Amino acid sequence: MTRDMSYEGVMSRRAEIMKKAVGIDYSEFESGSISFDYERMMRETGYSLQEIEEIQSRTGVGNTPILELRNLTKLARKFAPMGKGARIFIKDEASNPSGSFKARRAATACYHAKKLGYKGVIAATSGNYGAAVASQAAMYGLKCIIVQECYDSRGVGQPEIIEKARACEAYGAEVVQLTVGPELFYTFLIMLEETGYFNASLYSPFGIAGVETLGYEISMEFREKEGRDPDVVVVTNAGGGNLTGTARGLIKAGAINTKIVGASVSLQGLHMASDTEFNKKSFTTGHTGFGIPFATWPDRSDVPRSAARPLRYIDRYVTMNQGSVFYMTELLAQIEGLERGPAGNTSLVAAFKLSQEMDEDQIIVVQETEYTGAGKHINPQLTFARENGIEIIIGEPKDEVPGKNIILPRDPSYITLTELDLNKTRKSYIRNAVNNIKATKVTKDDIDFLVKDTKSNIEFVKEVLDELEIEY
Amino acid sequence: MDARRGDWVRIHSVVLEPKKRAAGVPEDTQNVPLEMWDKGFLLDDSANIGDKVKIETYIGRIIEGDLVEVNPYYKHDFGKAVPELLYIGRQARELLKEDGEQ
Numbered sequence: 001m002t003r004d005m006s007y008e009g010v011m012s013r014r015a016e017i018m019k020k021a022v023g024i025d026y027s028e029f030e031s032g033s034i035s036f037d038y039e040r041m042m043r044e045t046g047y048s049l050q051e052i053e054e055i056q057s058r059t060g061v062g063n064t065p066i067l068e069l070r071n072l073t074k075l076a077r078k079f080a081p082m083g084k085g086a087r088i089f090i091k092d093e094a095s096n097p098s099g100s101f102k103a104r105r106a107a108t109a110c111y112h113a114k115k116l117g118y119k120g121v122i123a124a125t126s127g128n129y130g131a132a133v134a135s136q137a138a139m140y141g142l143k144c145i146i147v148q149e150c151y152d153s154r155g156v157g158q159p160e161i162i163e164k165a166r167a168c169e170a171y172g173a174e175v176v177q178l179t180v181g182p183e184l185f186y187t188f189l190i191m192l193e194e195t196g197y198f199n200a201s202l203y204s205p206f207g208i209a210g211v212e213t214l215g216y217e218i219s220m221e222f223r224e225k226e227g228r229d230p231d232v233v234v235v236t237n238a239g240g241g242n243l244t245g246t247a248r249g250l251i252k253a254g255a256i257n258t259k260i261v262g263a264s265v266s267l268q269g270l271h272m273a274s275d276t277e278f279n280k281k282s283f284t285t286g287h288t289g290f291g292i293p294f295a296t297w298p299d300r301s302d303v304p305r306s307a308a309r310p311l312r313y314i315d316r317y318v319t320m321n322q323g324s325v326f327y328m329t330e331l332l333a334q335i336e337g338l339e340r341g342p343a344g345n346t347s348l349v350a351a352f353k354l355s356q357e358m359d360e361d362q363i364i365v366v367q368e369t370e371y372t373g374a375g376k377h378i379n380p381q382l383t384f385a386r387e388n389g390i391e392i393i394i395g396e397p398k399d400e401v402p403g404k405n406i407i408l409p410r411d412p413s414y415i416t417l418t419e420l421d422l423n424k425t426r427k428s429y430i431r432n433a434v435n436n437i438k439a440t441k442v443t444k445d446d447i448d449f450l451v452k453d454t455k456s457n458i459e460f461v462k463e464v465l466d467e468l469e470i471e472y
Numbered sequence: 473m474d475a476r477r478g479d480w481v482r483i484h485s486v487v488l489e490p491k492k493r494a495a496g497v498p499e500d501t502q503n504v505p506l507e508m509w510d511k512g513f514l515l516d517d518s519a520n521i522g523d524k525v526k527i528e529t530y531i532g533r534i535i536e537g538d539l540v541e542v543n544p545y546y547k548h549d550f551g552k553a554v555p556e557l558l559y560i561g562r563q564a565r566e567l568l569k570e571d572g573e574q
Contacts, residue, residue: 007492071568078567120531143531153504159548166546169511174529177509178487181501183494187487187508195533275501327560334561335568375548383551392556408556411563 003193010189018303021192021199023116026304034433034442035449036305038312042248046205046307047108049252052213055111059139061103062213064095066221066365071335072348076355079413086231086358088351090366091218094340098135098167099128099371101214101242105202106132108210113198114140120197124188124302126150126161127285128343128370133200134171144173145197147188151179152278159384160284160343163375180278185302201303202241208307211245212252218365219253229255230363232354234347237262237317238290240298240310246367247313259315263350264291266319266418267402280403282322282385286346291317296428297436311429311454317420321400323393323407324349324415326378341370342378353417382406426454430464441471474521475542479514482544483527483537510535511544 003009010017019025029041047055056062069088077085096103106129113121120143123133130146137144146168151157157177165175176191178184192199201207215233222230233250235243247260265287270277272289281287295314298306325342328349333339347366355364374380382392391405397414400407409415430450434442442450442465450461465472475481488494488506512527515534519525525539 007488007494071564074568075564145531145533151507151509153507155507159551162546162548166548169530172530174510174512174531174533179504179507181488181493181497181506183488183497183506186494187506271498273501274498275504277500326557330557330560331564335564374546374550377550378557379554380549380551382554382557386552386554392554394556394559408560412567 005190007183007186010186010193013193014189015304017189017193018199021197022201022204022303023198024204029305031443031445034437034439034446038309041305042205042209042307046209049212049216049249052108052209056104056107056210056213059107059136060097061107062096063217065092066090066218067092067338069336072331072352073355075335075412076352077360080356083360084356084358085360086355086362086364088355088364088366089230090348090369091214093214093344093368094371098132100132100344101211101368102127102129102132103135104210104214105129105207105241106136106200106210108206109133109198109200109204110136110140110142112206113142113200116198118196118198119143120145120195121200122147122188122191122195122197123200123202124184125202126164128164129202130164130173131167131171134168134173137173138171143197144168144171145176145191145195146173147176147184147191148178149180149184150177153179153275156279158279158284159375159380163373180273180275182273188302199302201301202239203301203303203306203308205307208241208245208248211242212249214367215246215249216253217249218367219250219255219258222363226363229258230365231358232259232261232364234261234263234351234354234364234366236286236344236346236368237264237310238285238287239294239301239308240306241308242368243310244308244313260313261350261354262291262310262314262317263347264288264319265322265325265346270402277403279388280390282381282390282406283325283343286343288319292425295425297432299436309453311426312452313455314422317422317425318350318417319420320346320349320415320417321397321407322402323400324397324409326382326406327408327415328352329378338369339372341372341376342381344368344370349415350417352412353415423460426456426460427464429454430461431468434468434470439470447472473518475514475519475539477514477517479542480511480544481514481525481527481539482509482511482541483525483535484509484540485537508537509540510537
């Protein structure tokens with residue numbers, strides 16, 4: 001019997017392929033309606049924090065240094081009111097084996113794949129996660145395939161993504177490179193079916209649990225050094241896993257008063273699946289093109305139920321322009337002596353600005369850095385932008401139009417953040433949750449779930465349901 | 473002849489023709505095919521650029537496609553000069569100077 005390999009044919013086998021490739025029967029946690037048992041899924045399919053610490057330490061992942069950015073703090077205070085300007089710290093995740101915090105997610109995924117007897121792992125990623133999975137697969141003797149969205153129809157690729165392909169190959173992985181389009185998922189499914197490898201999804205319970213150690217370490221280290229938890233932790237947000245894992249780790253440490261701020265680069269106006277706009281952006285991750293869709297509908301990921309649910313944990317969500325992140329990356333090298341990749345510095349821009357509204361004795365932490373190198377550096381990225389018709393301007397960041405220009409702030413006082421109305425995001429999420437199953441009525445369980453999944457309250461959820469004319 | 477059996481090569485193929493793209497994809501993307509590139513060791517005895525060939529990928533999968541490159545290598549680099557960045561460090565150092573410092 002030959003299998004139907006057409007787009008529709010393969011997509012219709014999606015659930016079956018995924019079940020085999022992730023080793024989780026998600027239906028066990030489903031209620032049959034909107035709600036599902038998130039915490040039980042995390043508990044029963046994931047690992048405990050102690051187990052993960054052990055798994056990660058075996059491959060040199062985690063326990064990265066936390067550095068105080070004294071010069072950047074001093075600079076922030078120059079532009080802050082008297083007595084304001086919280087101390088800024090950064091967790092140097094670039095010192096993980098593959099150069100980013102993604103090693104934490106990959107470590108648990110590959111450990112799990114090996115334990116379950118899979119011969120190899122596959123991940124669909126154009127970012128640091130590819131190198132992370134390839135590196136961990138090398139350590140475990142697993143075969144590895146990375147599927148990337150890399151080129152536009154002219155065959156022009158983002159330098160950052162091409163560098164990631166190189167890194168994956170350096171670790172012995174096969175890299176499959178595709179042009180723009182969400183049908184990457186189709187190719188991904190074909191490969192999972194053909195090879196029988198493990199889907200090292202970014203959104204599995206093991207992947208997210210792998211990030212919990214990051215939040216836990218932050219709390220432990222600050223208690224040791226400063227005698228208390230940090231006031232704010234800023235997380236660059238894309239698919240939501242970094243934020244979810246870090247927040248869960250902080251909660252597991254008991255750091256319940258630490259506020260979680262999400263930060264994304266604003267790519268408003270650019271369509272992520274557009275062939276002609278693909279190379280008009282200068283950030284391939286940590287931007288609103290992922291951040292907003294994944295916050296308002298986490299289950300759009302490559303597993304039936306995503307373990308990354310950022311609205312459960314986020315207290316505040318800010319965005320900024322591309323130019324400010326490039327500026328901050330240069331500043332980090334120039335006044336702190338740390339040359340790191342741009343993507344991780346999105347939250348640093350946020351921290352620089354937020355610090356100025358906090359008291360001097362408060363602490364704000366940026367929880368990641370990433371490696372830098374050819375392609376993955378402000379210089380090649382700005383060169384690439386210019387070659388694709390993007391103007392580079394020194395001026396007012398607020399005037400930046402993604403796809404048209406990149407505006408570097410004239411001086412530090414020009415850095416501004418845009419506050420996202422989280423209630424609007426929560427509303428969109430509830431609408432999606434309802435529409436996705438075409439519900440006309442929801443259960444009490446569903447309401448409880450929606451309250452938790454949006455970190456809101458019963459009144460808020462009921463108000464939104466009323467607006468949507470959904471019975472409960 | 474451009475490549476012999478065992479050579480490290482790069483191949484290209486079309487995964488979905490323009491009219492077969494998924495519904496909901498933006499129009500500009502609908503109008504172009506979904507293309508794929510991969511690398512491996514050539515399994516045919518010999519081949520020229522543009523020939524349909526079989527390869528064994530680094531991890532051992534056997535796949536087919538059109539030969540596009542022999543001994544492919546990475547060309548990404550550190551870019552060209554971006555003079556717009558040069559004010560950042562000097563300005564910040566100036567701002568950080570303590571009063572009276574030269």
